[in-house]
Amino acid sequence: xxxxxxxxxxxxxxxxxxxxxxxxxxxxxxxxxxxxxxxxxxxxxxxxxxxxxxxxxxxxxxxxxxxxxxxxxxxxxxxxxxxxxxxxxxxxxxxxxxxxxxxxxxxxxxxxxxxxxxxxxxxxxxxxxxxxxxxxxxxxxxxxxxxxxxxxxxxxxxxxxxxxxxxxxxxxxxxxxxxxxxxxxxxxxxxxxxxxxxxxxxxxxxxxxxxxxxxxxxxxxxxxxxxxxxxxxxxxxxxxxxxxxxxxxxxxxxxxxxxxxxxxxxxxxxxxxxxxxxxxxxxxxxxxxxxxxxxxxxxxxxxxxxxxxxxxxxxxxxxxxxxxxxxxxxxxxxxxxxxxxxxxxxxxxxxxxxxxxxxxxxxxxxxxxxxxxxxxxxxxxxxxxxxxxxxxxxxxxxxxxxxxxxxxxxxxxxxxxxxxxxxxxxxxxxxxxxxxxxxxxxxxxxxxxxxxxxxxxxxxxxxxxxxxxxxxxxxxxxxxxxxxxxxxxxxxxxxxxxxxxxxxxxxxxxxxxxxxxxxxxxxxxxxxxxxxxxxxxxxxxxxxxxxxxxxxxxxxxxxxxxxxxxxxxxxxxxxxxxxxxxxxxxxxxxxxxxxxxxxxxxxxxxxxxxxxxxxxxxxxxxxxxxxxxxxxxxxxxxxxxxxxxxxxxxxxxxxxxxxxxxxxxxxxxxxxxxxxxxxxxxxxxxxxxxxxxxxxxxxxxxxxxxxxxxxxxxxxxxxxxxxxxxxxxxxxxxxxxxxxxxxxxxxxxxxxxxxxxxxxxxxxxxxxxxxxxxxxx
Numbered sequence: 001x002x003x004x005x006x007x008x009x010x011x012x013x014x015x016x017x018x019x020x021x022x023x024x025x026x027x028x029x030x031x032x033x034x035x036x037x038x039x040x041x042x043x044x045x046x047x048x049x050x051x052x053x054x055x056x057x058x059x060x061x062x063x064x065x066x067x068x069x070x071x072x073x074x075x076x077x078x079x080x081x082x083x084x085x086x087x088x089x090x091x092x093x094x095x096x097x098x099x100x101x102x103x104x105x106x107x108x109x110x111x112x113x114x115x116x117x118x119x120x121x122x123x124x125x126x127x128x129x130x131x132x133x134x135x136x137x138x139x140x141x142x143x144x145x146x147x148x149x150x151x152x153x154x155x156x157x158x159x160x161x162x163x164x165x166x167x168x169x170x171x172x173x174x175x176x177x178x179x180x181x182x183x184x185x186x187x188x189x190x191x192x193x194x195x196x197x198x199x200x201x202x203x204x205x206x207x208x209x210x211x212x213x214x215x216x217x218x219x220x221x222x223x224x225x226x227x228x229x230x231x232x233x234x235x236x237x238x239x240x241x242x243x244x245x246x247x248x249x250x251x252x253x254x255x256x257x258x259x260x261x262x263x264x265x266x267x268x269x270x271x272x273x274x275x276x277x278x279x280x281x282x283x284x285x286x287x288x289x290x291x292x293x294x295x296x297x298x299x300x301x302x303x304x305x306x307x308x309x310x311x312x313x314x315x316x317x318x319x320x321x322x323x324x325x326x327x328x329x330x331x332x333x334x335x336x337x338x339x340x341x342x343x344x345x346x347x348x349x350x351x352x353x354x355x356x357x358x359x360x361x362x363x364x365x366x367x368x369x370x371x372x373x374x375x376x377x378x379x380x381x382x383x384x385x386x387x388x389x390x391x392x393x394x395x396x397x398x399x400x401x402x403x404x405x406x407x408x409x410x411x412x413x414x415x416x417x418x419x420x421x422x423x424x425x426x427x428x429x430x431x432x433x434x435x436x437x438x439x440x441x442x443x444x445x446x447x448x449x450x451x452x453x454x455x456x457x458x459x460x461x462x463x464x465x466x467x468x469x470x471x472x473x474x475x476x477x478x479x480x481x482x483x484x485x486x487x488x489x490x491x492x493x494x495x496x497x498x499x500x501x502x503x504x505x506x507x508x509x510x511x512x513x514x515x516x517x518x519x520x521x522x523x524x525x526x527x528x529x530x531x532x533x534x535x536x537x538x539x540x541x542x543x544x545x546x547x548x549x550x551x552x553x554x555x556x557x558x559x560x561x562x563x564x565x566x567x568x569x570x571x572x573x574x575x576x577x578x579x580x581x582x583x584x585x586x587x588x589x590x591x592x593x594x595x596x597x598x599x600x601x602x603x604x605x606x607x608x609x610x611x612x613x614x615x616x617x618x619x620x621x622x623x624x625x626x627x628x629x630x631x632x633x634x635x636x637x638x639x640x641x642x643x644x645x646x647x648x649x650x651x652x653x654x655x656x657x658x659x660x661x662x663x664x665x666x667x668x669x670x671x672x673x674x675x676x677x678x679x680x681x682x683x684x685x686x687x688x689x690x691x692x693x694x695x696x697x698x699x700x701x702x703x704x705x706x707x708x709x710x711x712x713x714x715x716x717x718x719x720x721x722x723x724x725x726x727x728x729x730x731x732x733x734x735x736x737x738x739x740x741x742x743x744x745x746x747x748x749x750x751x752x753x754x755x756x757x758x759x760x761x762x763x764x765x766x767x768x769x770x771x772x773x774x775x776x777x
Contacts, residue, residue: 042167
């Protein structure tokens with residue numbers, strides 16, 4: 001992968017985006033306002049008489065009327081009496097529209113109950129607020145001439161009454177709907193959006209705890225938005241103590257979190273003012289519970305809100321001072337947002353106290369989402385800048401990784417080519433030595449010389465094992481091994497392992513026990529034998545005294561094969577590493593005095609993964625180890641009949657063609673095949689083989705079997721087979737090779753030709769020849 005340097009985004013264009021926001025807001029307002037054209041304007045009733053209770057003296061007031069501005073308490077009960085004249089009784093349905101009317105009210109028209117009901121015996125007024133109200137009026141309730149409207153109200157705060165409109169129901173409904181949209185729908189929409197953004201910021205902090213500022217600010221935004229949404233949707237006299245306490249406590253908590261977020265934004269998170277905020281807010285929140293129980297939350301608000309507002313202003317000033325670091329337009333926007341926040345809070349507090357007209361709206365639900373959007377954008381801009389730096393660093397890192405990866409790939413390719421070439425060149429003389437030693441052992445009968453030949457044979461066997469390990473690992477890495485699953489009786493596997501490992505265990509004085517079993521498993525016969533043989537050989541190699549036990553037991557539909565040893569054991573921090581390539585048994589030497597290549601367990605792990613089996617290890621230093629191999633159980637079936645021992649000259653009267661460009665290997669193979677009774681025709685190249693074929697009539701080769709090396713000078717063994725088949729027809733053939741490169745192994749695997757990998761012993765060569773001959777048509 002080649003990484004490209006990421007371009008940095010263009011700087012943010014504040015004016016253009018602010019213009020877009022303004023256009024969106026205007027469009028939203030237009031959607032909410034709709035068409036409000038009014039024909040035949042209704043009557044506006046702005047003169048009324050007010051009395052605090054029935055029978056008390058009345059006072060003429062002009063609507064809108066705000067009690068606090070007339071020196072009355074900001075809460076309580078009152079009665080408005082409004083007189084109006086009608087020339088005639090209307091024929092269609094009329095309606096009343098009152099933009100600020102207590103939800104605890106009772107309206108009577110000409111003495112008849114029109115809307116609501118107030119219990120005159122009720123004590124302190126419950127939760128109540130002024131809301132837009134539209135009430136239909138039946139024509140029969142109106143009179144020609146003098147009409148009287150009596151409105152009784154009970155307020156818990158912001159007591160007063162707006163002008164009253166009476167007239168045709170249709171136009172008044174349109175006007176009332178507009179007012180309700182402005183009073184309820186618009187704040188709810190803005191605060192629902194704010195809740196979603198606040199929740200997003202909180203979740204961002206939850207996943208990335210270092211973003212404390214974003215998390216705190218998101219929590220403030222979420223809490224205020226939920227409080228505002230609750231105020232406009234579920235606020236009513238029926239909510240009672242719990243709701244009133246929640247509204248108060250959430251307000252104090254929001255102010256506390258806003259102050260703390262402001263300190264963090266001003267890079268003064270550890271400022272002593274933070275402790276002051278907490279010390280002030282916690283007691284005030286606790287006071288909200290008894291105040292709600294006593295119905296005195298509004299009294300508590302009168303004293304606490306100025307304290308909270310005063311405590312939050314200094315952190316906001318700190319934010320304004322720190323805004324000097326921002327660019328000019330961003331600084332101006334931040335300062336404007338802070339000023340708007342302070343002015344909005346002061347306005348709403350004065351409105352709640354009744355210092356402003358009852359017609360004034362609360363600004364906070366409308367302005368907070370906009371102000372918080374500015375704060376959120378500042379935070380997001382900081383995060384975006386940080387992400388830009390991270391992206392730049394990632395881009396540089398990817399370039400470096402790509403360069404290092406190319407270098408490593410080149411080094412790995414070089415290593416693979418070197419190992420393949422070295423492995424091939426090493427295998428050639430080993431094959432020749434092994435075959436010649438087999439021939440030599442057949443002719444030497446003197447005991448002293450025989451023992452010397454046996455030692456040489458053991459050394460060659462060790463060398464063959466090392467080279468075979470490299471080959472097996474290369475084949476597994478190349479993906480050329482395709483398992484062939486069948487039912488395998490474990491006892492036949494145990495017998496083969498015992499024949500292979502018994503001598504090594506006996507030489508070390510170890511007791512090798514393979515517990516007899518009748519269990520069978522589903523696996524690949526060759527790969528399973530390779531796995532178990534490597535595990536048992538390792539156990540024998542690294543056990544100095546005691547013994548090795550191999551046993552199998554059934555657990556449900558699984559069979560677990562275990563290899564126990566009493567060796568040195570493996571430390572816990574090494575138990576995963578020993579399955580890596582070229583890791584040699586914690587530095588312990590085997591019986592031959594060497595460490596080996598450390599490939600056995602690496603081959604085991606890859607073969608287990610290929611078969612889908614499960615391998616586990618338990619080990620305790622100084623006590624020994626246990627490798628456990630889990631496999632699917634299978635039904636035991638009669639094993640294949642074992643072949644009778646071959647005769648002394650198993651290839652008697654065979655005519656074989658041998659092609660190999662290595663003189664030593666070719667001579668050793670020819671001698672071995674001849675000793676088995678075959679007539680051998682040897683060639684060093686494809687050209688010489690073709691010249692020999694040309695002496696025979698086409699369609700007849702004069703040979704019964706072909707053995708060819710894969711890597712020849714100027715040709716391959718597959719080309720030799722193709723030349724023979726194209727000239728003389730199908731003849732059984734066997735390819736021998738010392739190649740270990742994955743590409744070469746894949747090529748041979750896809751050819752369908754039987755392959756024998758060097759180094760090999762004489763008995764393996766004979767078995768391969770017989771197998772190919774039996775499979776031939």
